[in-house]
Amino acid sequence: MIALALLLTSAAFAKVQPEALHCLERFVEQAQKIKGYSATLHKREWLDGKEYFEPVELWVEGKNHIKYKFLKKGTTGIRNNGMTLVYTGGEMMSVSWGEPTGIGVLANRAARSVVGDKLHLTSERALKGELITLNRAGFFLLADAIRFHLPDWRSEKGGEIALISECLIKFTPEQNFSEITLQPGDSIFSLEEKFGTVAFYIQQINAHLFPNLHSLFNRKKEHRIKVPKTLPPFELALDNGTYLPKKLRFFRDGRPLGEYDFISLKTW
Numbered sequence: 001m002i003a004l005a006l007l008l009t010s011a012a013f014a015k016v017q018p019e020a021l022h023c024l025e026r027f028v029e030q031a032q033k034i035k036g037y038s039a040t041l042h043k044r045e046w047l048d049g050k051e052y053f054e055p056v057e058l059w060v061e062g063k064n065h066i067k068y069k070f071l072k073k074g075t076t077g078i079r080n081n082g083m084t085l086v087y088t089g090g091e092m093m094s095v096s097w098g099e100p101t102g103i104g105v106l107a108n109r110a111a112r113s114v115v116g117d118k119l120h121l122t123s124e125r126a127l128k129g130e131l132i133t134l135n136r137a138g139f140f141l142l143a144d145a146i147r148f149h150l151p152d153w154r155s156e157k158g159g160e161i162a163l164i165s166e167c168l169i170k171f172t173p174e175q176n177f178s179e180i181t182l183q184p185g186d187s188i189f190s191l192e193e194k195f196g197t198v199a200f201y202i203q204q205i206n207a208h209l210f211p212n213l214h215s216l217f218n219r220k221k222e223h224r225i226k227v228p229k230t231l232p233p234f235e236l237a238l239d240n241g242t243y244l245p246k247k248l249r250f251f252r253d254g255r256p257l258g259e260y261d262f263i264s265l266k267t268w
Helices: 002-012 018-033 104-115 140-154 188-195 199-205 213-217
Strands: 036-047 050-061 066-070 084-087 092-096 118-120 159-165 168-173 177-182 223-228 234-238 245-252 255-267
Touching: 018 140, 018 159, 018 168, 018 234, 140 188, 188 199, 188 223, 199 213, 199 223
Parallel strands: none
Antiparallel strands: 036 050, 036 255, 050 066, 066 084, 084 092, 092 118, 159 168, 168 234, 177 223, 234 245, 245 255
16 A cells, blocks of 8 residues: 555656646647648737737748738738738748728838838847747747657656646756857757757847847857757647647746637648
């Protein structure tokens, strides 16, 4: 009886719960099977002491074809009234401005004259009020990062993975970093892929050097930085039938940092 009690206690506090790991494995499998997907994305992020909420129509096919349509109503046609960003690879994205109304016509006209129909992925305008760059929108990046870490997680390395409820998974990372010299021309996107992490987590760990994402992506000198060898704390709710995301939440210091609801998800 004592041995059984000890076994049950050990299982209850396991670093990686098998049921939670199984859900993540199924998510990775399903994400690899699909060519693309569309969804209404309700995006809520907490940045610079402000809360940003946007409903977006998201369309993703492969890793380099993303359409991002702003569904909010407004007057300017800037991040509202159907303004659409399209990414097809490289460093730029195309901009289709929304329809302005009333006095918003003046702001729309000014934005068109300054930006035109192209916007750099990591420009200040593109990153203002954003936690994730457009080329990483959706859940393919998350699936790739989880697949990268699965071998360690199966060996109970890298953090704690718990099942809150049926396929609602909570991940708490271990503090594990690589220290590297970052040159001005080095790619942050390559660091994401090499270490299975996300750019905003790199920025947070090195906030004394880079106060925001724009400063991380646009550097003019060499820096010695720490790169997290893991993902930030997150909760991921998967559909019980498809094992694809319903809700994703990132955390910082125990508080929500980004929350994403995938509504009416369709795959092909």
